[in-house]
Amino acid sequence: MEAAPALELRGITKQFPGVLANDHVDFDIVPGEVHALLGENGAGKSTLMNIVYGLYKADEGEILLKGKPVTFTSSKDAIRSGIGMVHQHFMLIPVMTVAENIVLAEEPVHEGVLLDYDAAARRVQELADSFNFHIDPNARIEDIGVGQQQRVEILKALYRKADILILDEPTAVLTPQEAAELAGILRTLKQEGMAIVFISHKLNEVLDIADRVTVLRRGKRIDTLPTAGATRESLARLMVGREVLLRVEKTPSKPAEPLLKVDDVSVLDDRGLPAVQNVSFEVRAGEIVGIAGVDGNGQTELIDAVTGLRKLDSGRVAVGDEDVSGGGARQVIDAGLGHIPEDRHRRGLVLDFTLAENLALHDYREPPDSRFGWLFPRRLIARARKLLEQFDVRGGTPLTRASALSGGNQQKVVVAREIERDPRVLLAAQPTRGLDVGAIEFVHRRLIEERDQGRAILLVSLELDEILSLSDRILVMYEGRIVGEYGPDVTDEQLGIAMTGGAEHQAA
């Protein structure tokens, strides 16, 4: 691999208000190589590549394409120079078709004015076939699966004749099987001479797919090394700067009586179609049950049903001995269920409320916070002060607005609020999304502590590592049903197979 670098970055620096996202970062990649960019959340990986793609402008440093310096003022320039990017959140328009999405802004025209839909579909089909992708150009994005959608994104780049492909956390939304297929696709592209940059925070993937890896930490480049010979531990150490506990230490659980009973529950989604079908399980006191599954297999609807935010089509949910089926969020909360929702900004906190007000979200209706509808702010503040100290929340006082806190501290506020009510059951949905390693460790440790206190914990997460690390029992959801129950010693592959229905996924 002694070719000249296809892309080279020298001393790239990018400052955002309050944060130095990239600090004199160097990077290079040669054609026919897969080069991974590794780092935890907030390390600056996406920022770096967004600069390459023309979405941001670097404050300092230069970009060299095939040895020549270039400046991009918009992503159009980058595209024209042969750089393609597949973002973490797909830049696809759900209501439009595959072909429309791919040809957007470079549409084939007919009579100079009218869009030639047939030519578009044809060209897309030709392109897909040449890389052995199976896609239907006339399918709508919202109707195809996530793995397919990602392929559409890749096709978008190929349609524009990219020779450098940047993928931002591509396997975040894929099952292990789909991830393996992606790896295959990348290998094919690599052989065609494409230079591939692969952003990830997943150590296994990086070791598996990449030829070289550059580790970023807090905006600085720490090291660039070939993946041959590197280990998960060595990479983790580079990523975080210290020894990292890759698995939380915990004693085996001693489960007691069941505190959450989900009995033959079926739930419909927003479109009236069955999302959860005849699901039954129990969570006992003193155990953590993890529900694994690819996003979109009914987990969200199940959580909504258990927490009282969605009607049950059939079945029963009981917290302790109380039947809370169809009772509404209030009833479920009063019955002793705490819920750490999956999106703390949208669902967990009212960002414009103070910490005291946020912490009172479940209690404001009862004495001593209020009486006959009259609120006593001083009580709220006193309680908040106690909780903030107990849970080591930093960044504010009870009168600080929640929006001023960092993500990790915000999550601590949510956790504090839920745990303070001494719930019998704790439902944690994606509890560590977007948090840095320190906050993740805190949340994981806390969940184990609560388990040891005798609570029943239901963990729903898309991160297999988290599920494997914390759960005493693992359930897999696929297409609205529980398709398997496993102990904590199950392997990734076994889970992956279950997560995709037990059958081999269709080949690309």
Add this chain to the structure above:
Amino acid sequence: MSESPASATPPPVTPPSNGGPPSVAARMAFYQRAGGIVTPIMTALLAFLVGGVVVAASGHNPLTTYREIFNGTGLNWFFQVGSHDIGLPFSDARVWFPWNVNDAQSEAAFNLQQTLLVATPLVFTGLAVAFAFRCGMFNIGGQGQYIVGAMVSVWVGSSWVGMNHGLHIVLAVVLAAFAGALWAGIAGFLKATVGAHEVITTIMLNWIAYWIGNYAFGQGGPLQNDFNESVPVSNDIAEGAKLPVFWGDALLQGLHVGFFVAIAALVVYWLTLNRTTLGYEVRAVGFNPEAARYGGISVRRSYFLAMAIAGGFAAIGGALDILGWQFRLGVIDIQSSQIGFIGIAVALLGRNTAVGVGLSALLFGALLNGTSTRNLDPEVFQPELAGNLTLMIQALVLLFVGADVLILIFWQRLRRLRPGRSAAREAPS
């Protein structure tokens, strides 16, 4: 998503990574933090400035125009500070007071009475908009709700002539409030159940109320007066239903006790929002309906109640106007009334806070009074033009209030931005 760094100042109104648009309540909250009282003053000044430019562009002198307007407002009465006394209510004692309240007939005093008279309903229509805003809804229906209140109060006031005075007044106001709450509640209900956008529904309800009023008090209409068939006006309200005047001459449209009700309303507004569980819910829903729902709050109930309370406010404004100085309602009144719409500017300029709405109502009351036919010398500036000038100034207020980014930029320049102290954006990884 990655975290934002811990910073002392709040992030800007750009939404965080969840992608939802910032609610109106959230943006208004941002205002209050960003500039306290300075920004509304700046906004008002800017609006008047641009208004002055329009005046100049049409060939009139903005300075004399504004001065003429100011003279008509009665605000110059506050400048006549001296050593006077005021009688305490319910006793004969008199205490020192810096302003001369005893001479109710001086021109300045009279003008001030009129200004406060106009400001009173503006407080109510302003609160009607503000309360709904706090719950995340844009209530443009203040005009219709005001009219509904006026209609009901004129009907109650002109019926049951022999009733006890206090009871009569209270009954009229309470029924009017109820009617207004119901009227606005329709929009709230539609939003709560089917998600109908309250901007369109309240505007439609405005027009429906308008036409119902035209019908009811028009020729041959069911509520037209019993005496003169050719005049499309209601009956006069009974003497006993009229509000007592406490400053000025009752026969010359003095200032009635409704003024105190307005002040009380501002207090009630603040207390409701900040000291009741209902207010907590309304604010939570206004800032983040999703999180409110997850916390167990019934978002639909909040939408409905917030609109109903807002409608109640506006309707009380209508009732107080009828019982305080109009005493009858005619088709012409319904057609020319703008109080409900001005309430929108009042609320936005006042940043939906109690104090803000109060001061803002005073400002617009002064503007309306100063530009009225009685006060403005047609030689200097035609009153009809002035009325439209007022409209334009309102529009400008809304424009500048809406463009909070302008304020943000200005504010940041003033405070000389330091990295880390500024409004931080969530930096992606």
Add this chain to the structure above:
Amino acid sequence: MSIRAERVPGGWVRIVEPRSIAIGGMVLSLVGFFVVLPPLTLRTWVWPVTLGFFGVAAGIWAVSRGVRRVGWGAVVLGILGMTLGLLALESSVGKLDVVVVWSALLASMLRYATPLTFAAIGGMFSERSGVVNIALEGMMLSGAFFGILAAQKSDSWVFGLLAAMAAGATLALIHAFFSINLRADQIVIGTAINFLALGVTGYFFVDVYGDQGTPEGIPRIPDVNLPLDKIPTGLGEFLDDVFGSLNLMIWLSFVLLVVSYVVMFKTPIGLRIRAVGEHPRAADTVGISVYGVRYASVIVSGILAAAGGAYLSIGFLGSFNENMTAGRGFIALAALIFGAWRPFGAFSAALLFGFSSALAQRLPEYSGSAATLFQALPYVLTLIAVAGVIGRSIPPAAIGRPYIKQ
């Protein structure tokens, strides 16, 4: 719970579905009302009451099965059908004939619908690109005023129309600047523009025309006279009554319909506009200028809405009054939503609202004071429509959210 039956079994099963029953109920109620009117003029209360009753029944049944929206819609329509049918019965046949002369009503419907059509299609461009345009009302009003002002001063309706469009474009520019560049709340800004238009047009109206109002004899947009009565039999006469002498703008509105459909759904420009409205960041990353597309769309909406307003003043009435648009801009917006942001859908809705206005205009012949009340009919109808009786339409995904360029 909405029922978007994409994967529901088809065929027979669909017909006994609660939703279909409810729709059937609505149809029955409408039939019950219409048979009382000319030309059928069935003089018995049996039809409106029974059919309306079945409509209500169907609606209630649908509601009980969970199809709430369409079900309640059927109930409302059933009650409406019964009442109106009975009211129509009360009048004598003569009055009824006068009131409901179909051809005149249809022609009138087209005239009332046209400003709505222009504004609604303008709104479509703006909203499809992701910018809420509450200011259609203000843009329409300014088009009405500046159109007639320019037409009067220059003695040419062409110039008037152009001036109107320029006025609309100017207001749209302000809306666009505040909403797109300054990322202001689009509804607040839209409301501001409405007040601004009201104030500016009123101000200059009084300043220029004073107490007298607009003078007589201002050049009007011409009517297009078609010799349709040459077509044999009654059909020719009917067609001539309806289409024979419609204003040029009405014909232009038909052209606009087709053109806007083609542009929005069959050209690359339309694809890009829709992309910007659904997922602006995706459009940005492929190199489309989100700001540029939105600016252009908002300005087009201003131009079209103003043209609709110009039709009102120099095409229809020949004069201007303060606030003459009387909420039409909002009705146009409702028509757009009702029509699912598609040109032909919005046009159908505009026709519906136009019909209600036409009906309201004819009713003074029926009862003097009730006519005043009927003026509220278009607004009531809009209220019902916005409440989403006939299913909820889905707006462009990114509508109302300011786009933040990195």
